[in-house]
Amino acid sequence: MTRPGATVDGARRPARATPRAAEPGHHRAETLLRPLLPILTPWLATRRWYQGTTMSALRPAGVTVIGGEGRPDLLVAVVETGSGTAYQLLLGVRGELPRRLEPAAIGTVPYGPWAGQRLYDAVADPALMGALLRALAGRRAGPLRLDPAGRHPLPVGLVPRPLAVDQSNSAVVYGDRLLLKLYRRPEPGPHPEVEALRALTGQNCPRTPRLHGSLHLDGLTLGLVEEYLPGAEDGWQRAVAHARDHLAGSADPDTGPDTGPAGGFTPDAQALGQAVAETHGALARAFPRVRLSAEDVAADAARMKRRLTAAVAEVPQLARHRSRLAALFDEYGRLGARGCPVLAQRVHGDLHLGQALYADGDWHLVDFEGEPATPAAERALPQPVLRDVAGMLRSFDYAARAALLSPAPENGPAEADTGPGRQLSRLRRAGAWALRNRRAFCAGYAAGGGEDPACRAAQLTAFEADRAVYEAVYEARHRPHWLPVPLAAVHRLAGGRAR
Numbered sequence: 001m002t003r004p005g006a007t008v009d010g011a012r013r014p015a016r017a018t019p020r021a022a023e024p025g026h027h028r029a030e031t032l033l034r035p036l037l038p039i040l041t042p043w044l045a046t047r048r049w050y051q052g053t054t055m056s057a058l059r060p061a062g063v064t065v066i067g068g069e070g071r072p073d074l075l076v077a078v079v080e081t082g083s084g085t086a087y088q089l090l091l092g093v094r095g096e097l098p099r100r101l102e103p104a105a106i107g108t109v110p111y112g113p114w115a116g117q118r119l120y121d122a123v124a125d126p127a128l129m130g131a132l133l134r135a136l137a138g139r140r141a142g143p144l145r146l147d148p149a150g151r152h153p154l155p156v157g158l159v160p161r162p163l164a165v166d167q168s169n170s171a172v173v174y175g176d177r178l179l180l181k182l183y184r185r186p187e188p189g190p191h192p193e194v195e196a197l198r199a200l201t202g203q204n205c206p207r208t209p210r211l212h213g214s215l216h217l218d219g220l221t222l223g224l225v226e227e228y229l230p231g232a233e234d235g236w237q238r239a240v241a242h243a244r245d246h247l248a249g250s251a252d253p254d255t256g257p258d259t260g261p262a263g264g265f266t267p268d269a270q271a272l273g274q275a276v277a278e279t280h281g282a283l284a285r286a287f288p289r290v291r292l293s294a295e296d297v298a299a300d301a302a303r304m305k306r307r308l309t310a311a312v313a314e315v316p317q318l319a320r321h322r323s324r325l326a327a328l329f330d331e332y333g334r335l336g337a338r339g340c341p342v343l344a345q346r347v348h349g350d351l352h353l354g355q356a357l358y359a360d361g362d363w364h365l366v367d368f369e370g371e372p373a374t375p376a377a378e379r380a381l382p383q384p385v386l387r388d389v390a391g392m393l394r395s396f397d398y399a400a401r402a403a404l405l406s407p408a409p410e411n412g413p414a415e416a417d418t419g420p421g422r423q424l425s426r427l428r429r430a431g432a433w434a435l436r437n438r439r440a441f442c443a444g445y446a447a448g449g450g451e452d453p454a455c456r457a458a459q460l461t462a463f464e465a466d467r468a469v470y471e472a473v474y475e476a477r478h479r480p481h482w483l484p485v486p487l488a489a490v491h492r493l494a495g496g497r498a499r
Contacts, residue, residue, distance in 0.1 A: 033060035033077055035112025039119060040079070040089070043106045049168045049184035050087065057082030062218040064144035066135050067128070073114070074128040076144055078186065078220060086186050088222050090132075090170070092122035101125060123182070129160035129172050133180070136215065136225065146225070148213040149198055154178070154225060168372050169223075176230035178212065182223040185372075191221035192380040196346060196368040199286035200279070207279045208365055229364060235272070235356030236399065239265055239437075243403030246433045247426055268363075269396070269437035272356055273444025275363035276392065280347065280385045281449050287346040290382050294336030301333025304466045311469045315476045317487055318469065324494035325465050332462035342459065344382035349374075351388040352395035389445060389453050390463035393438045394471065394489065400434040401485045465493045 037058055044050045044058075061080045067073040075091040097105055097118045104124035109117050122128040135141035137154040146154070158175035172180040183191070197211040209227040216222065242265035292300075305326055312318045318325075335342055348355065349370025357364045370379030404426055446452035453460050471486035 029060035029063045029077070032063050032065065032075070032113060033079065035109055035114070036091070036119060037079075038110055039107030044087070047184075051085070051185075061086060062143065062220070064142040064217060066131050066141050066144075071131070072125070072128060074122050074131055076132070076141075076217065076222070078217060078222075086220060088182060088184050088186050088220075090122040090128075090182065092120045092125050092128050093117045094120070123162050123170050123172060126160045129162070129174075129180075130156075130158075133158065133160065133174060133178075136213070144215065144217050144222075146213045147216060149201055149211040150213075154212060173228055175228075177228055179209070179226050179228040180223060181226065182215075183221065183369075186220040186222050187376045188219050189376060190380065191224075192349070192370050192376055193368040194221055194224055195380065196283065196348075197224065197226060199346075200282055203282045203286055205279060205282040207275045207282070207363065208368075229357055229359045232357035232359035232364070234354065235358060235363070236353040236395070238268065238358055239353050239396070239399040240402045242268070243400050243430065243433050247403055247429050265433075265437055266440045268358070269440040270444035270447070272363045272392070273441040273446075273450075274448030275356070275365065275444075276348075276351070276388065276441075277445045277448030277450030279365050280345070280388070283346045288382070289343060289345040292336060292342045292344050292384075297336035297342050298333045301329045301462070304329040304332075304462065307466065308469055311473045315472045315483075317483075318472060318490060321490050321494040325469070325490065328458075328462050328465050328493065331458050335459065342384060344384050346380070347383050347385055347388045348391075349379050349383070349388070351391040353392070353399060354395075384459065384463070385450065386453060386456055386460045387463050387467075389442070390460060390467050392441060393460075393464055394467050394486075396434045396437045396441070397489055398482075398485055400430040401482075403433075404430050461493060465490065468493065 037060075041058060058079050058081060060077070062078040064076045065073055066076070073093040075089070075093065077089045077091060078086050079089060080086050091106070092101075092104075093109070093114050094101075095117055097120060101120055101124060104121040106119045106121065109115055109119055133154065134156050135144070136146045137156050139146045139148065139153075155174075155177060158177060160172050160174050160180075163171040163173060169184050170182040172182075174180065191214070194211070194214040197208060198214075200208045201211045209229060212225040212227070214221055214224045246264060308318070308322065308325055308329070312322055348365060348368055350367070350372075351365075355365060355367045357366055370376075442453045468486045468489040472483060472490065475483040475486060
């Protein structure tokens with residue numbers, strides 16, 4: 001039994017009443033979180049998921065404290081910027097930090113209820129993540145509550161471990177059974193991923209993880225608990241590995257078969273297309289499917305043209321293709337006026353190889369948040385399924401390019417072979433690999449019950465071009481050495497070679 005005034009690791013701290021006073025919401029958050037802001041502010045600036053610009057404008061918005069009574073305290077907290085953007089923080093408080101938690105240290109609390117205590121990122125602490133699961137199993141911890149997706153309670157006693165991946169959210173695995181996903185930038189109102197997974201779980205969709213419940217605090221969705229797929233292989237890594245094997249083979253770059261394990265990636269691409277079609281089918285049964293009006297389609301095309309105009313101003317290399325790309329968007333915009341039906345439904349919203357997991361010989365789709373830069377309400381709107389298809393097709397191009405490159409040095413990746421002839425041959429082979437798998441994915445999509453993407457060529461080409469324009473802006477801002485990938489796609493699409 002832990003003695004009063006000691007943490008679970010035995011480190012002494014002053015015996016005190018834990019600062020969980022019976023204070024109403026906002027005042028309680030001010031009392032507990034305001035003293036932490038001086039050390040939280042510089043730490044937040046180093047987080048990938050933080051996008052604020054006015055650090056001094058941070059203000060407390062909500063908090064739940066789990067722990068006390070001789071144990072480390074866990075704060076599930078929400079702070080807001082001056083613009084109203086909310087950020088979720090999971091903070092641990094200890095008198096002293098064990099050496100294993102030093103990399104997660106944030107600083108020493110300068111004043112307030114935890115004055116002199118060490119503050120750290122609690123996601124790194126198995127003791128506190130275990131305490132969080134126990135609290136969620138009870139479905140409520142102060143204002144924090146779990147909205148269950150079924151009748152069965154969460155299992156407790158599972159060993160937690162954080163997933164060490166660089167992404168906009170945080171995740172903790174419990175044993176080999178549960179995944180806790182924590183939204184670092186929560187938004188008010190229904191969350192599209194929770195809605196989608198709840199519906200897919202109700203449909204018993206075998207292509208997606210089962211939802212166990214979602215976390216809520218003061219009107220914000222903070223995260224979800226879903227089924228964990230042990231031993232699953234990341235789709236991006238699997239595809240790149242197969243592409244590398246193909247490039248190492250000796251088959252003709254245009255007509256030869258894939259080489260490598262199990263005959264290459266083409267069967268995987270076809271099976272992945274089928275998995276996406278089946279998931280789209282389950283979403284169509286769970287959510288309304290609508291037919292877009294001619295005005296809706298024209299407005300969508302106009303938005304694509306506006307994005308293109310903004311992109312050309314930021315990426316001058318796009319200028320030479322502007323008129324042709326605009327013509328592709330106009331062609332899509334005229335579909336409704338010609339009476340060609342454009343159907344829309346709930347979709348994944350940000351589909352690429354990294355959102356697919358390969359486990360037990362089959363594909364599963366994860367991360368139904370949609371494009372993070374888009375407001376949650378917009379991400380939940382019905383969209384044509386071919387936007388998802390276009391995202392995956394673009395991902396095959398990226399996988400082929402990644403296979404061409406050696407590990408990235410500090411200034412960006414470099415070609416593994418420097419001879420011009422060898423480079424050209426490898427480039428042709430990489431393009432052939434991408435083309436073959438793009439076609440296999442579309443064939444699988446049709447076999448899985450979806451409409452053959454080839455039957456909607458104008459629509460698919462416009463969506464893929466729109467995605468490539470978005471990628472060009474992203475790469476120009478964040479990874480200039482990857483800019484040739486979307487620019488090559490823009491050149492191909494502007495030349496009329498959609499597939």
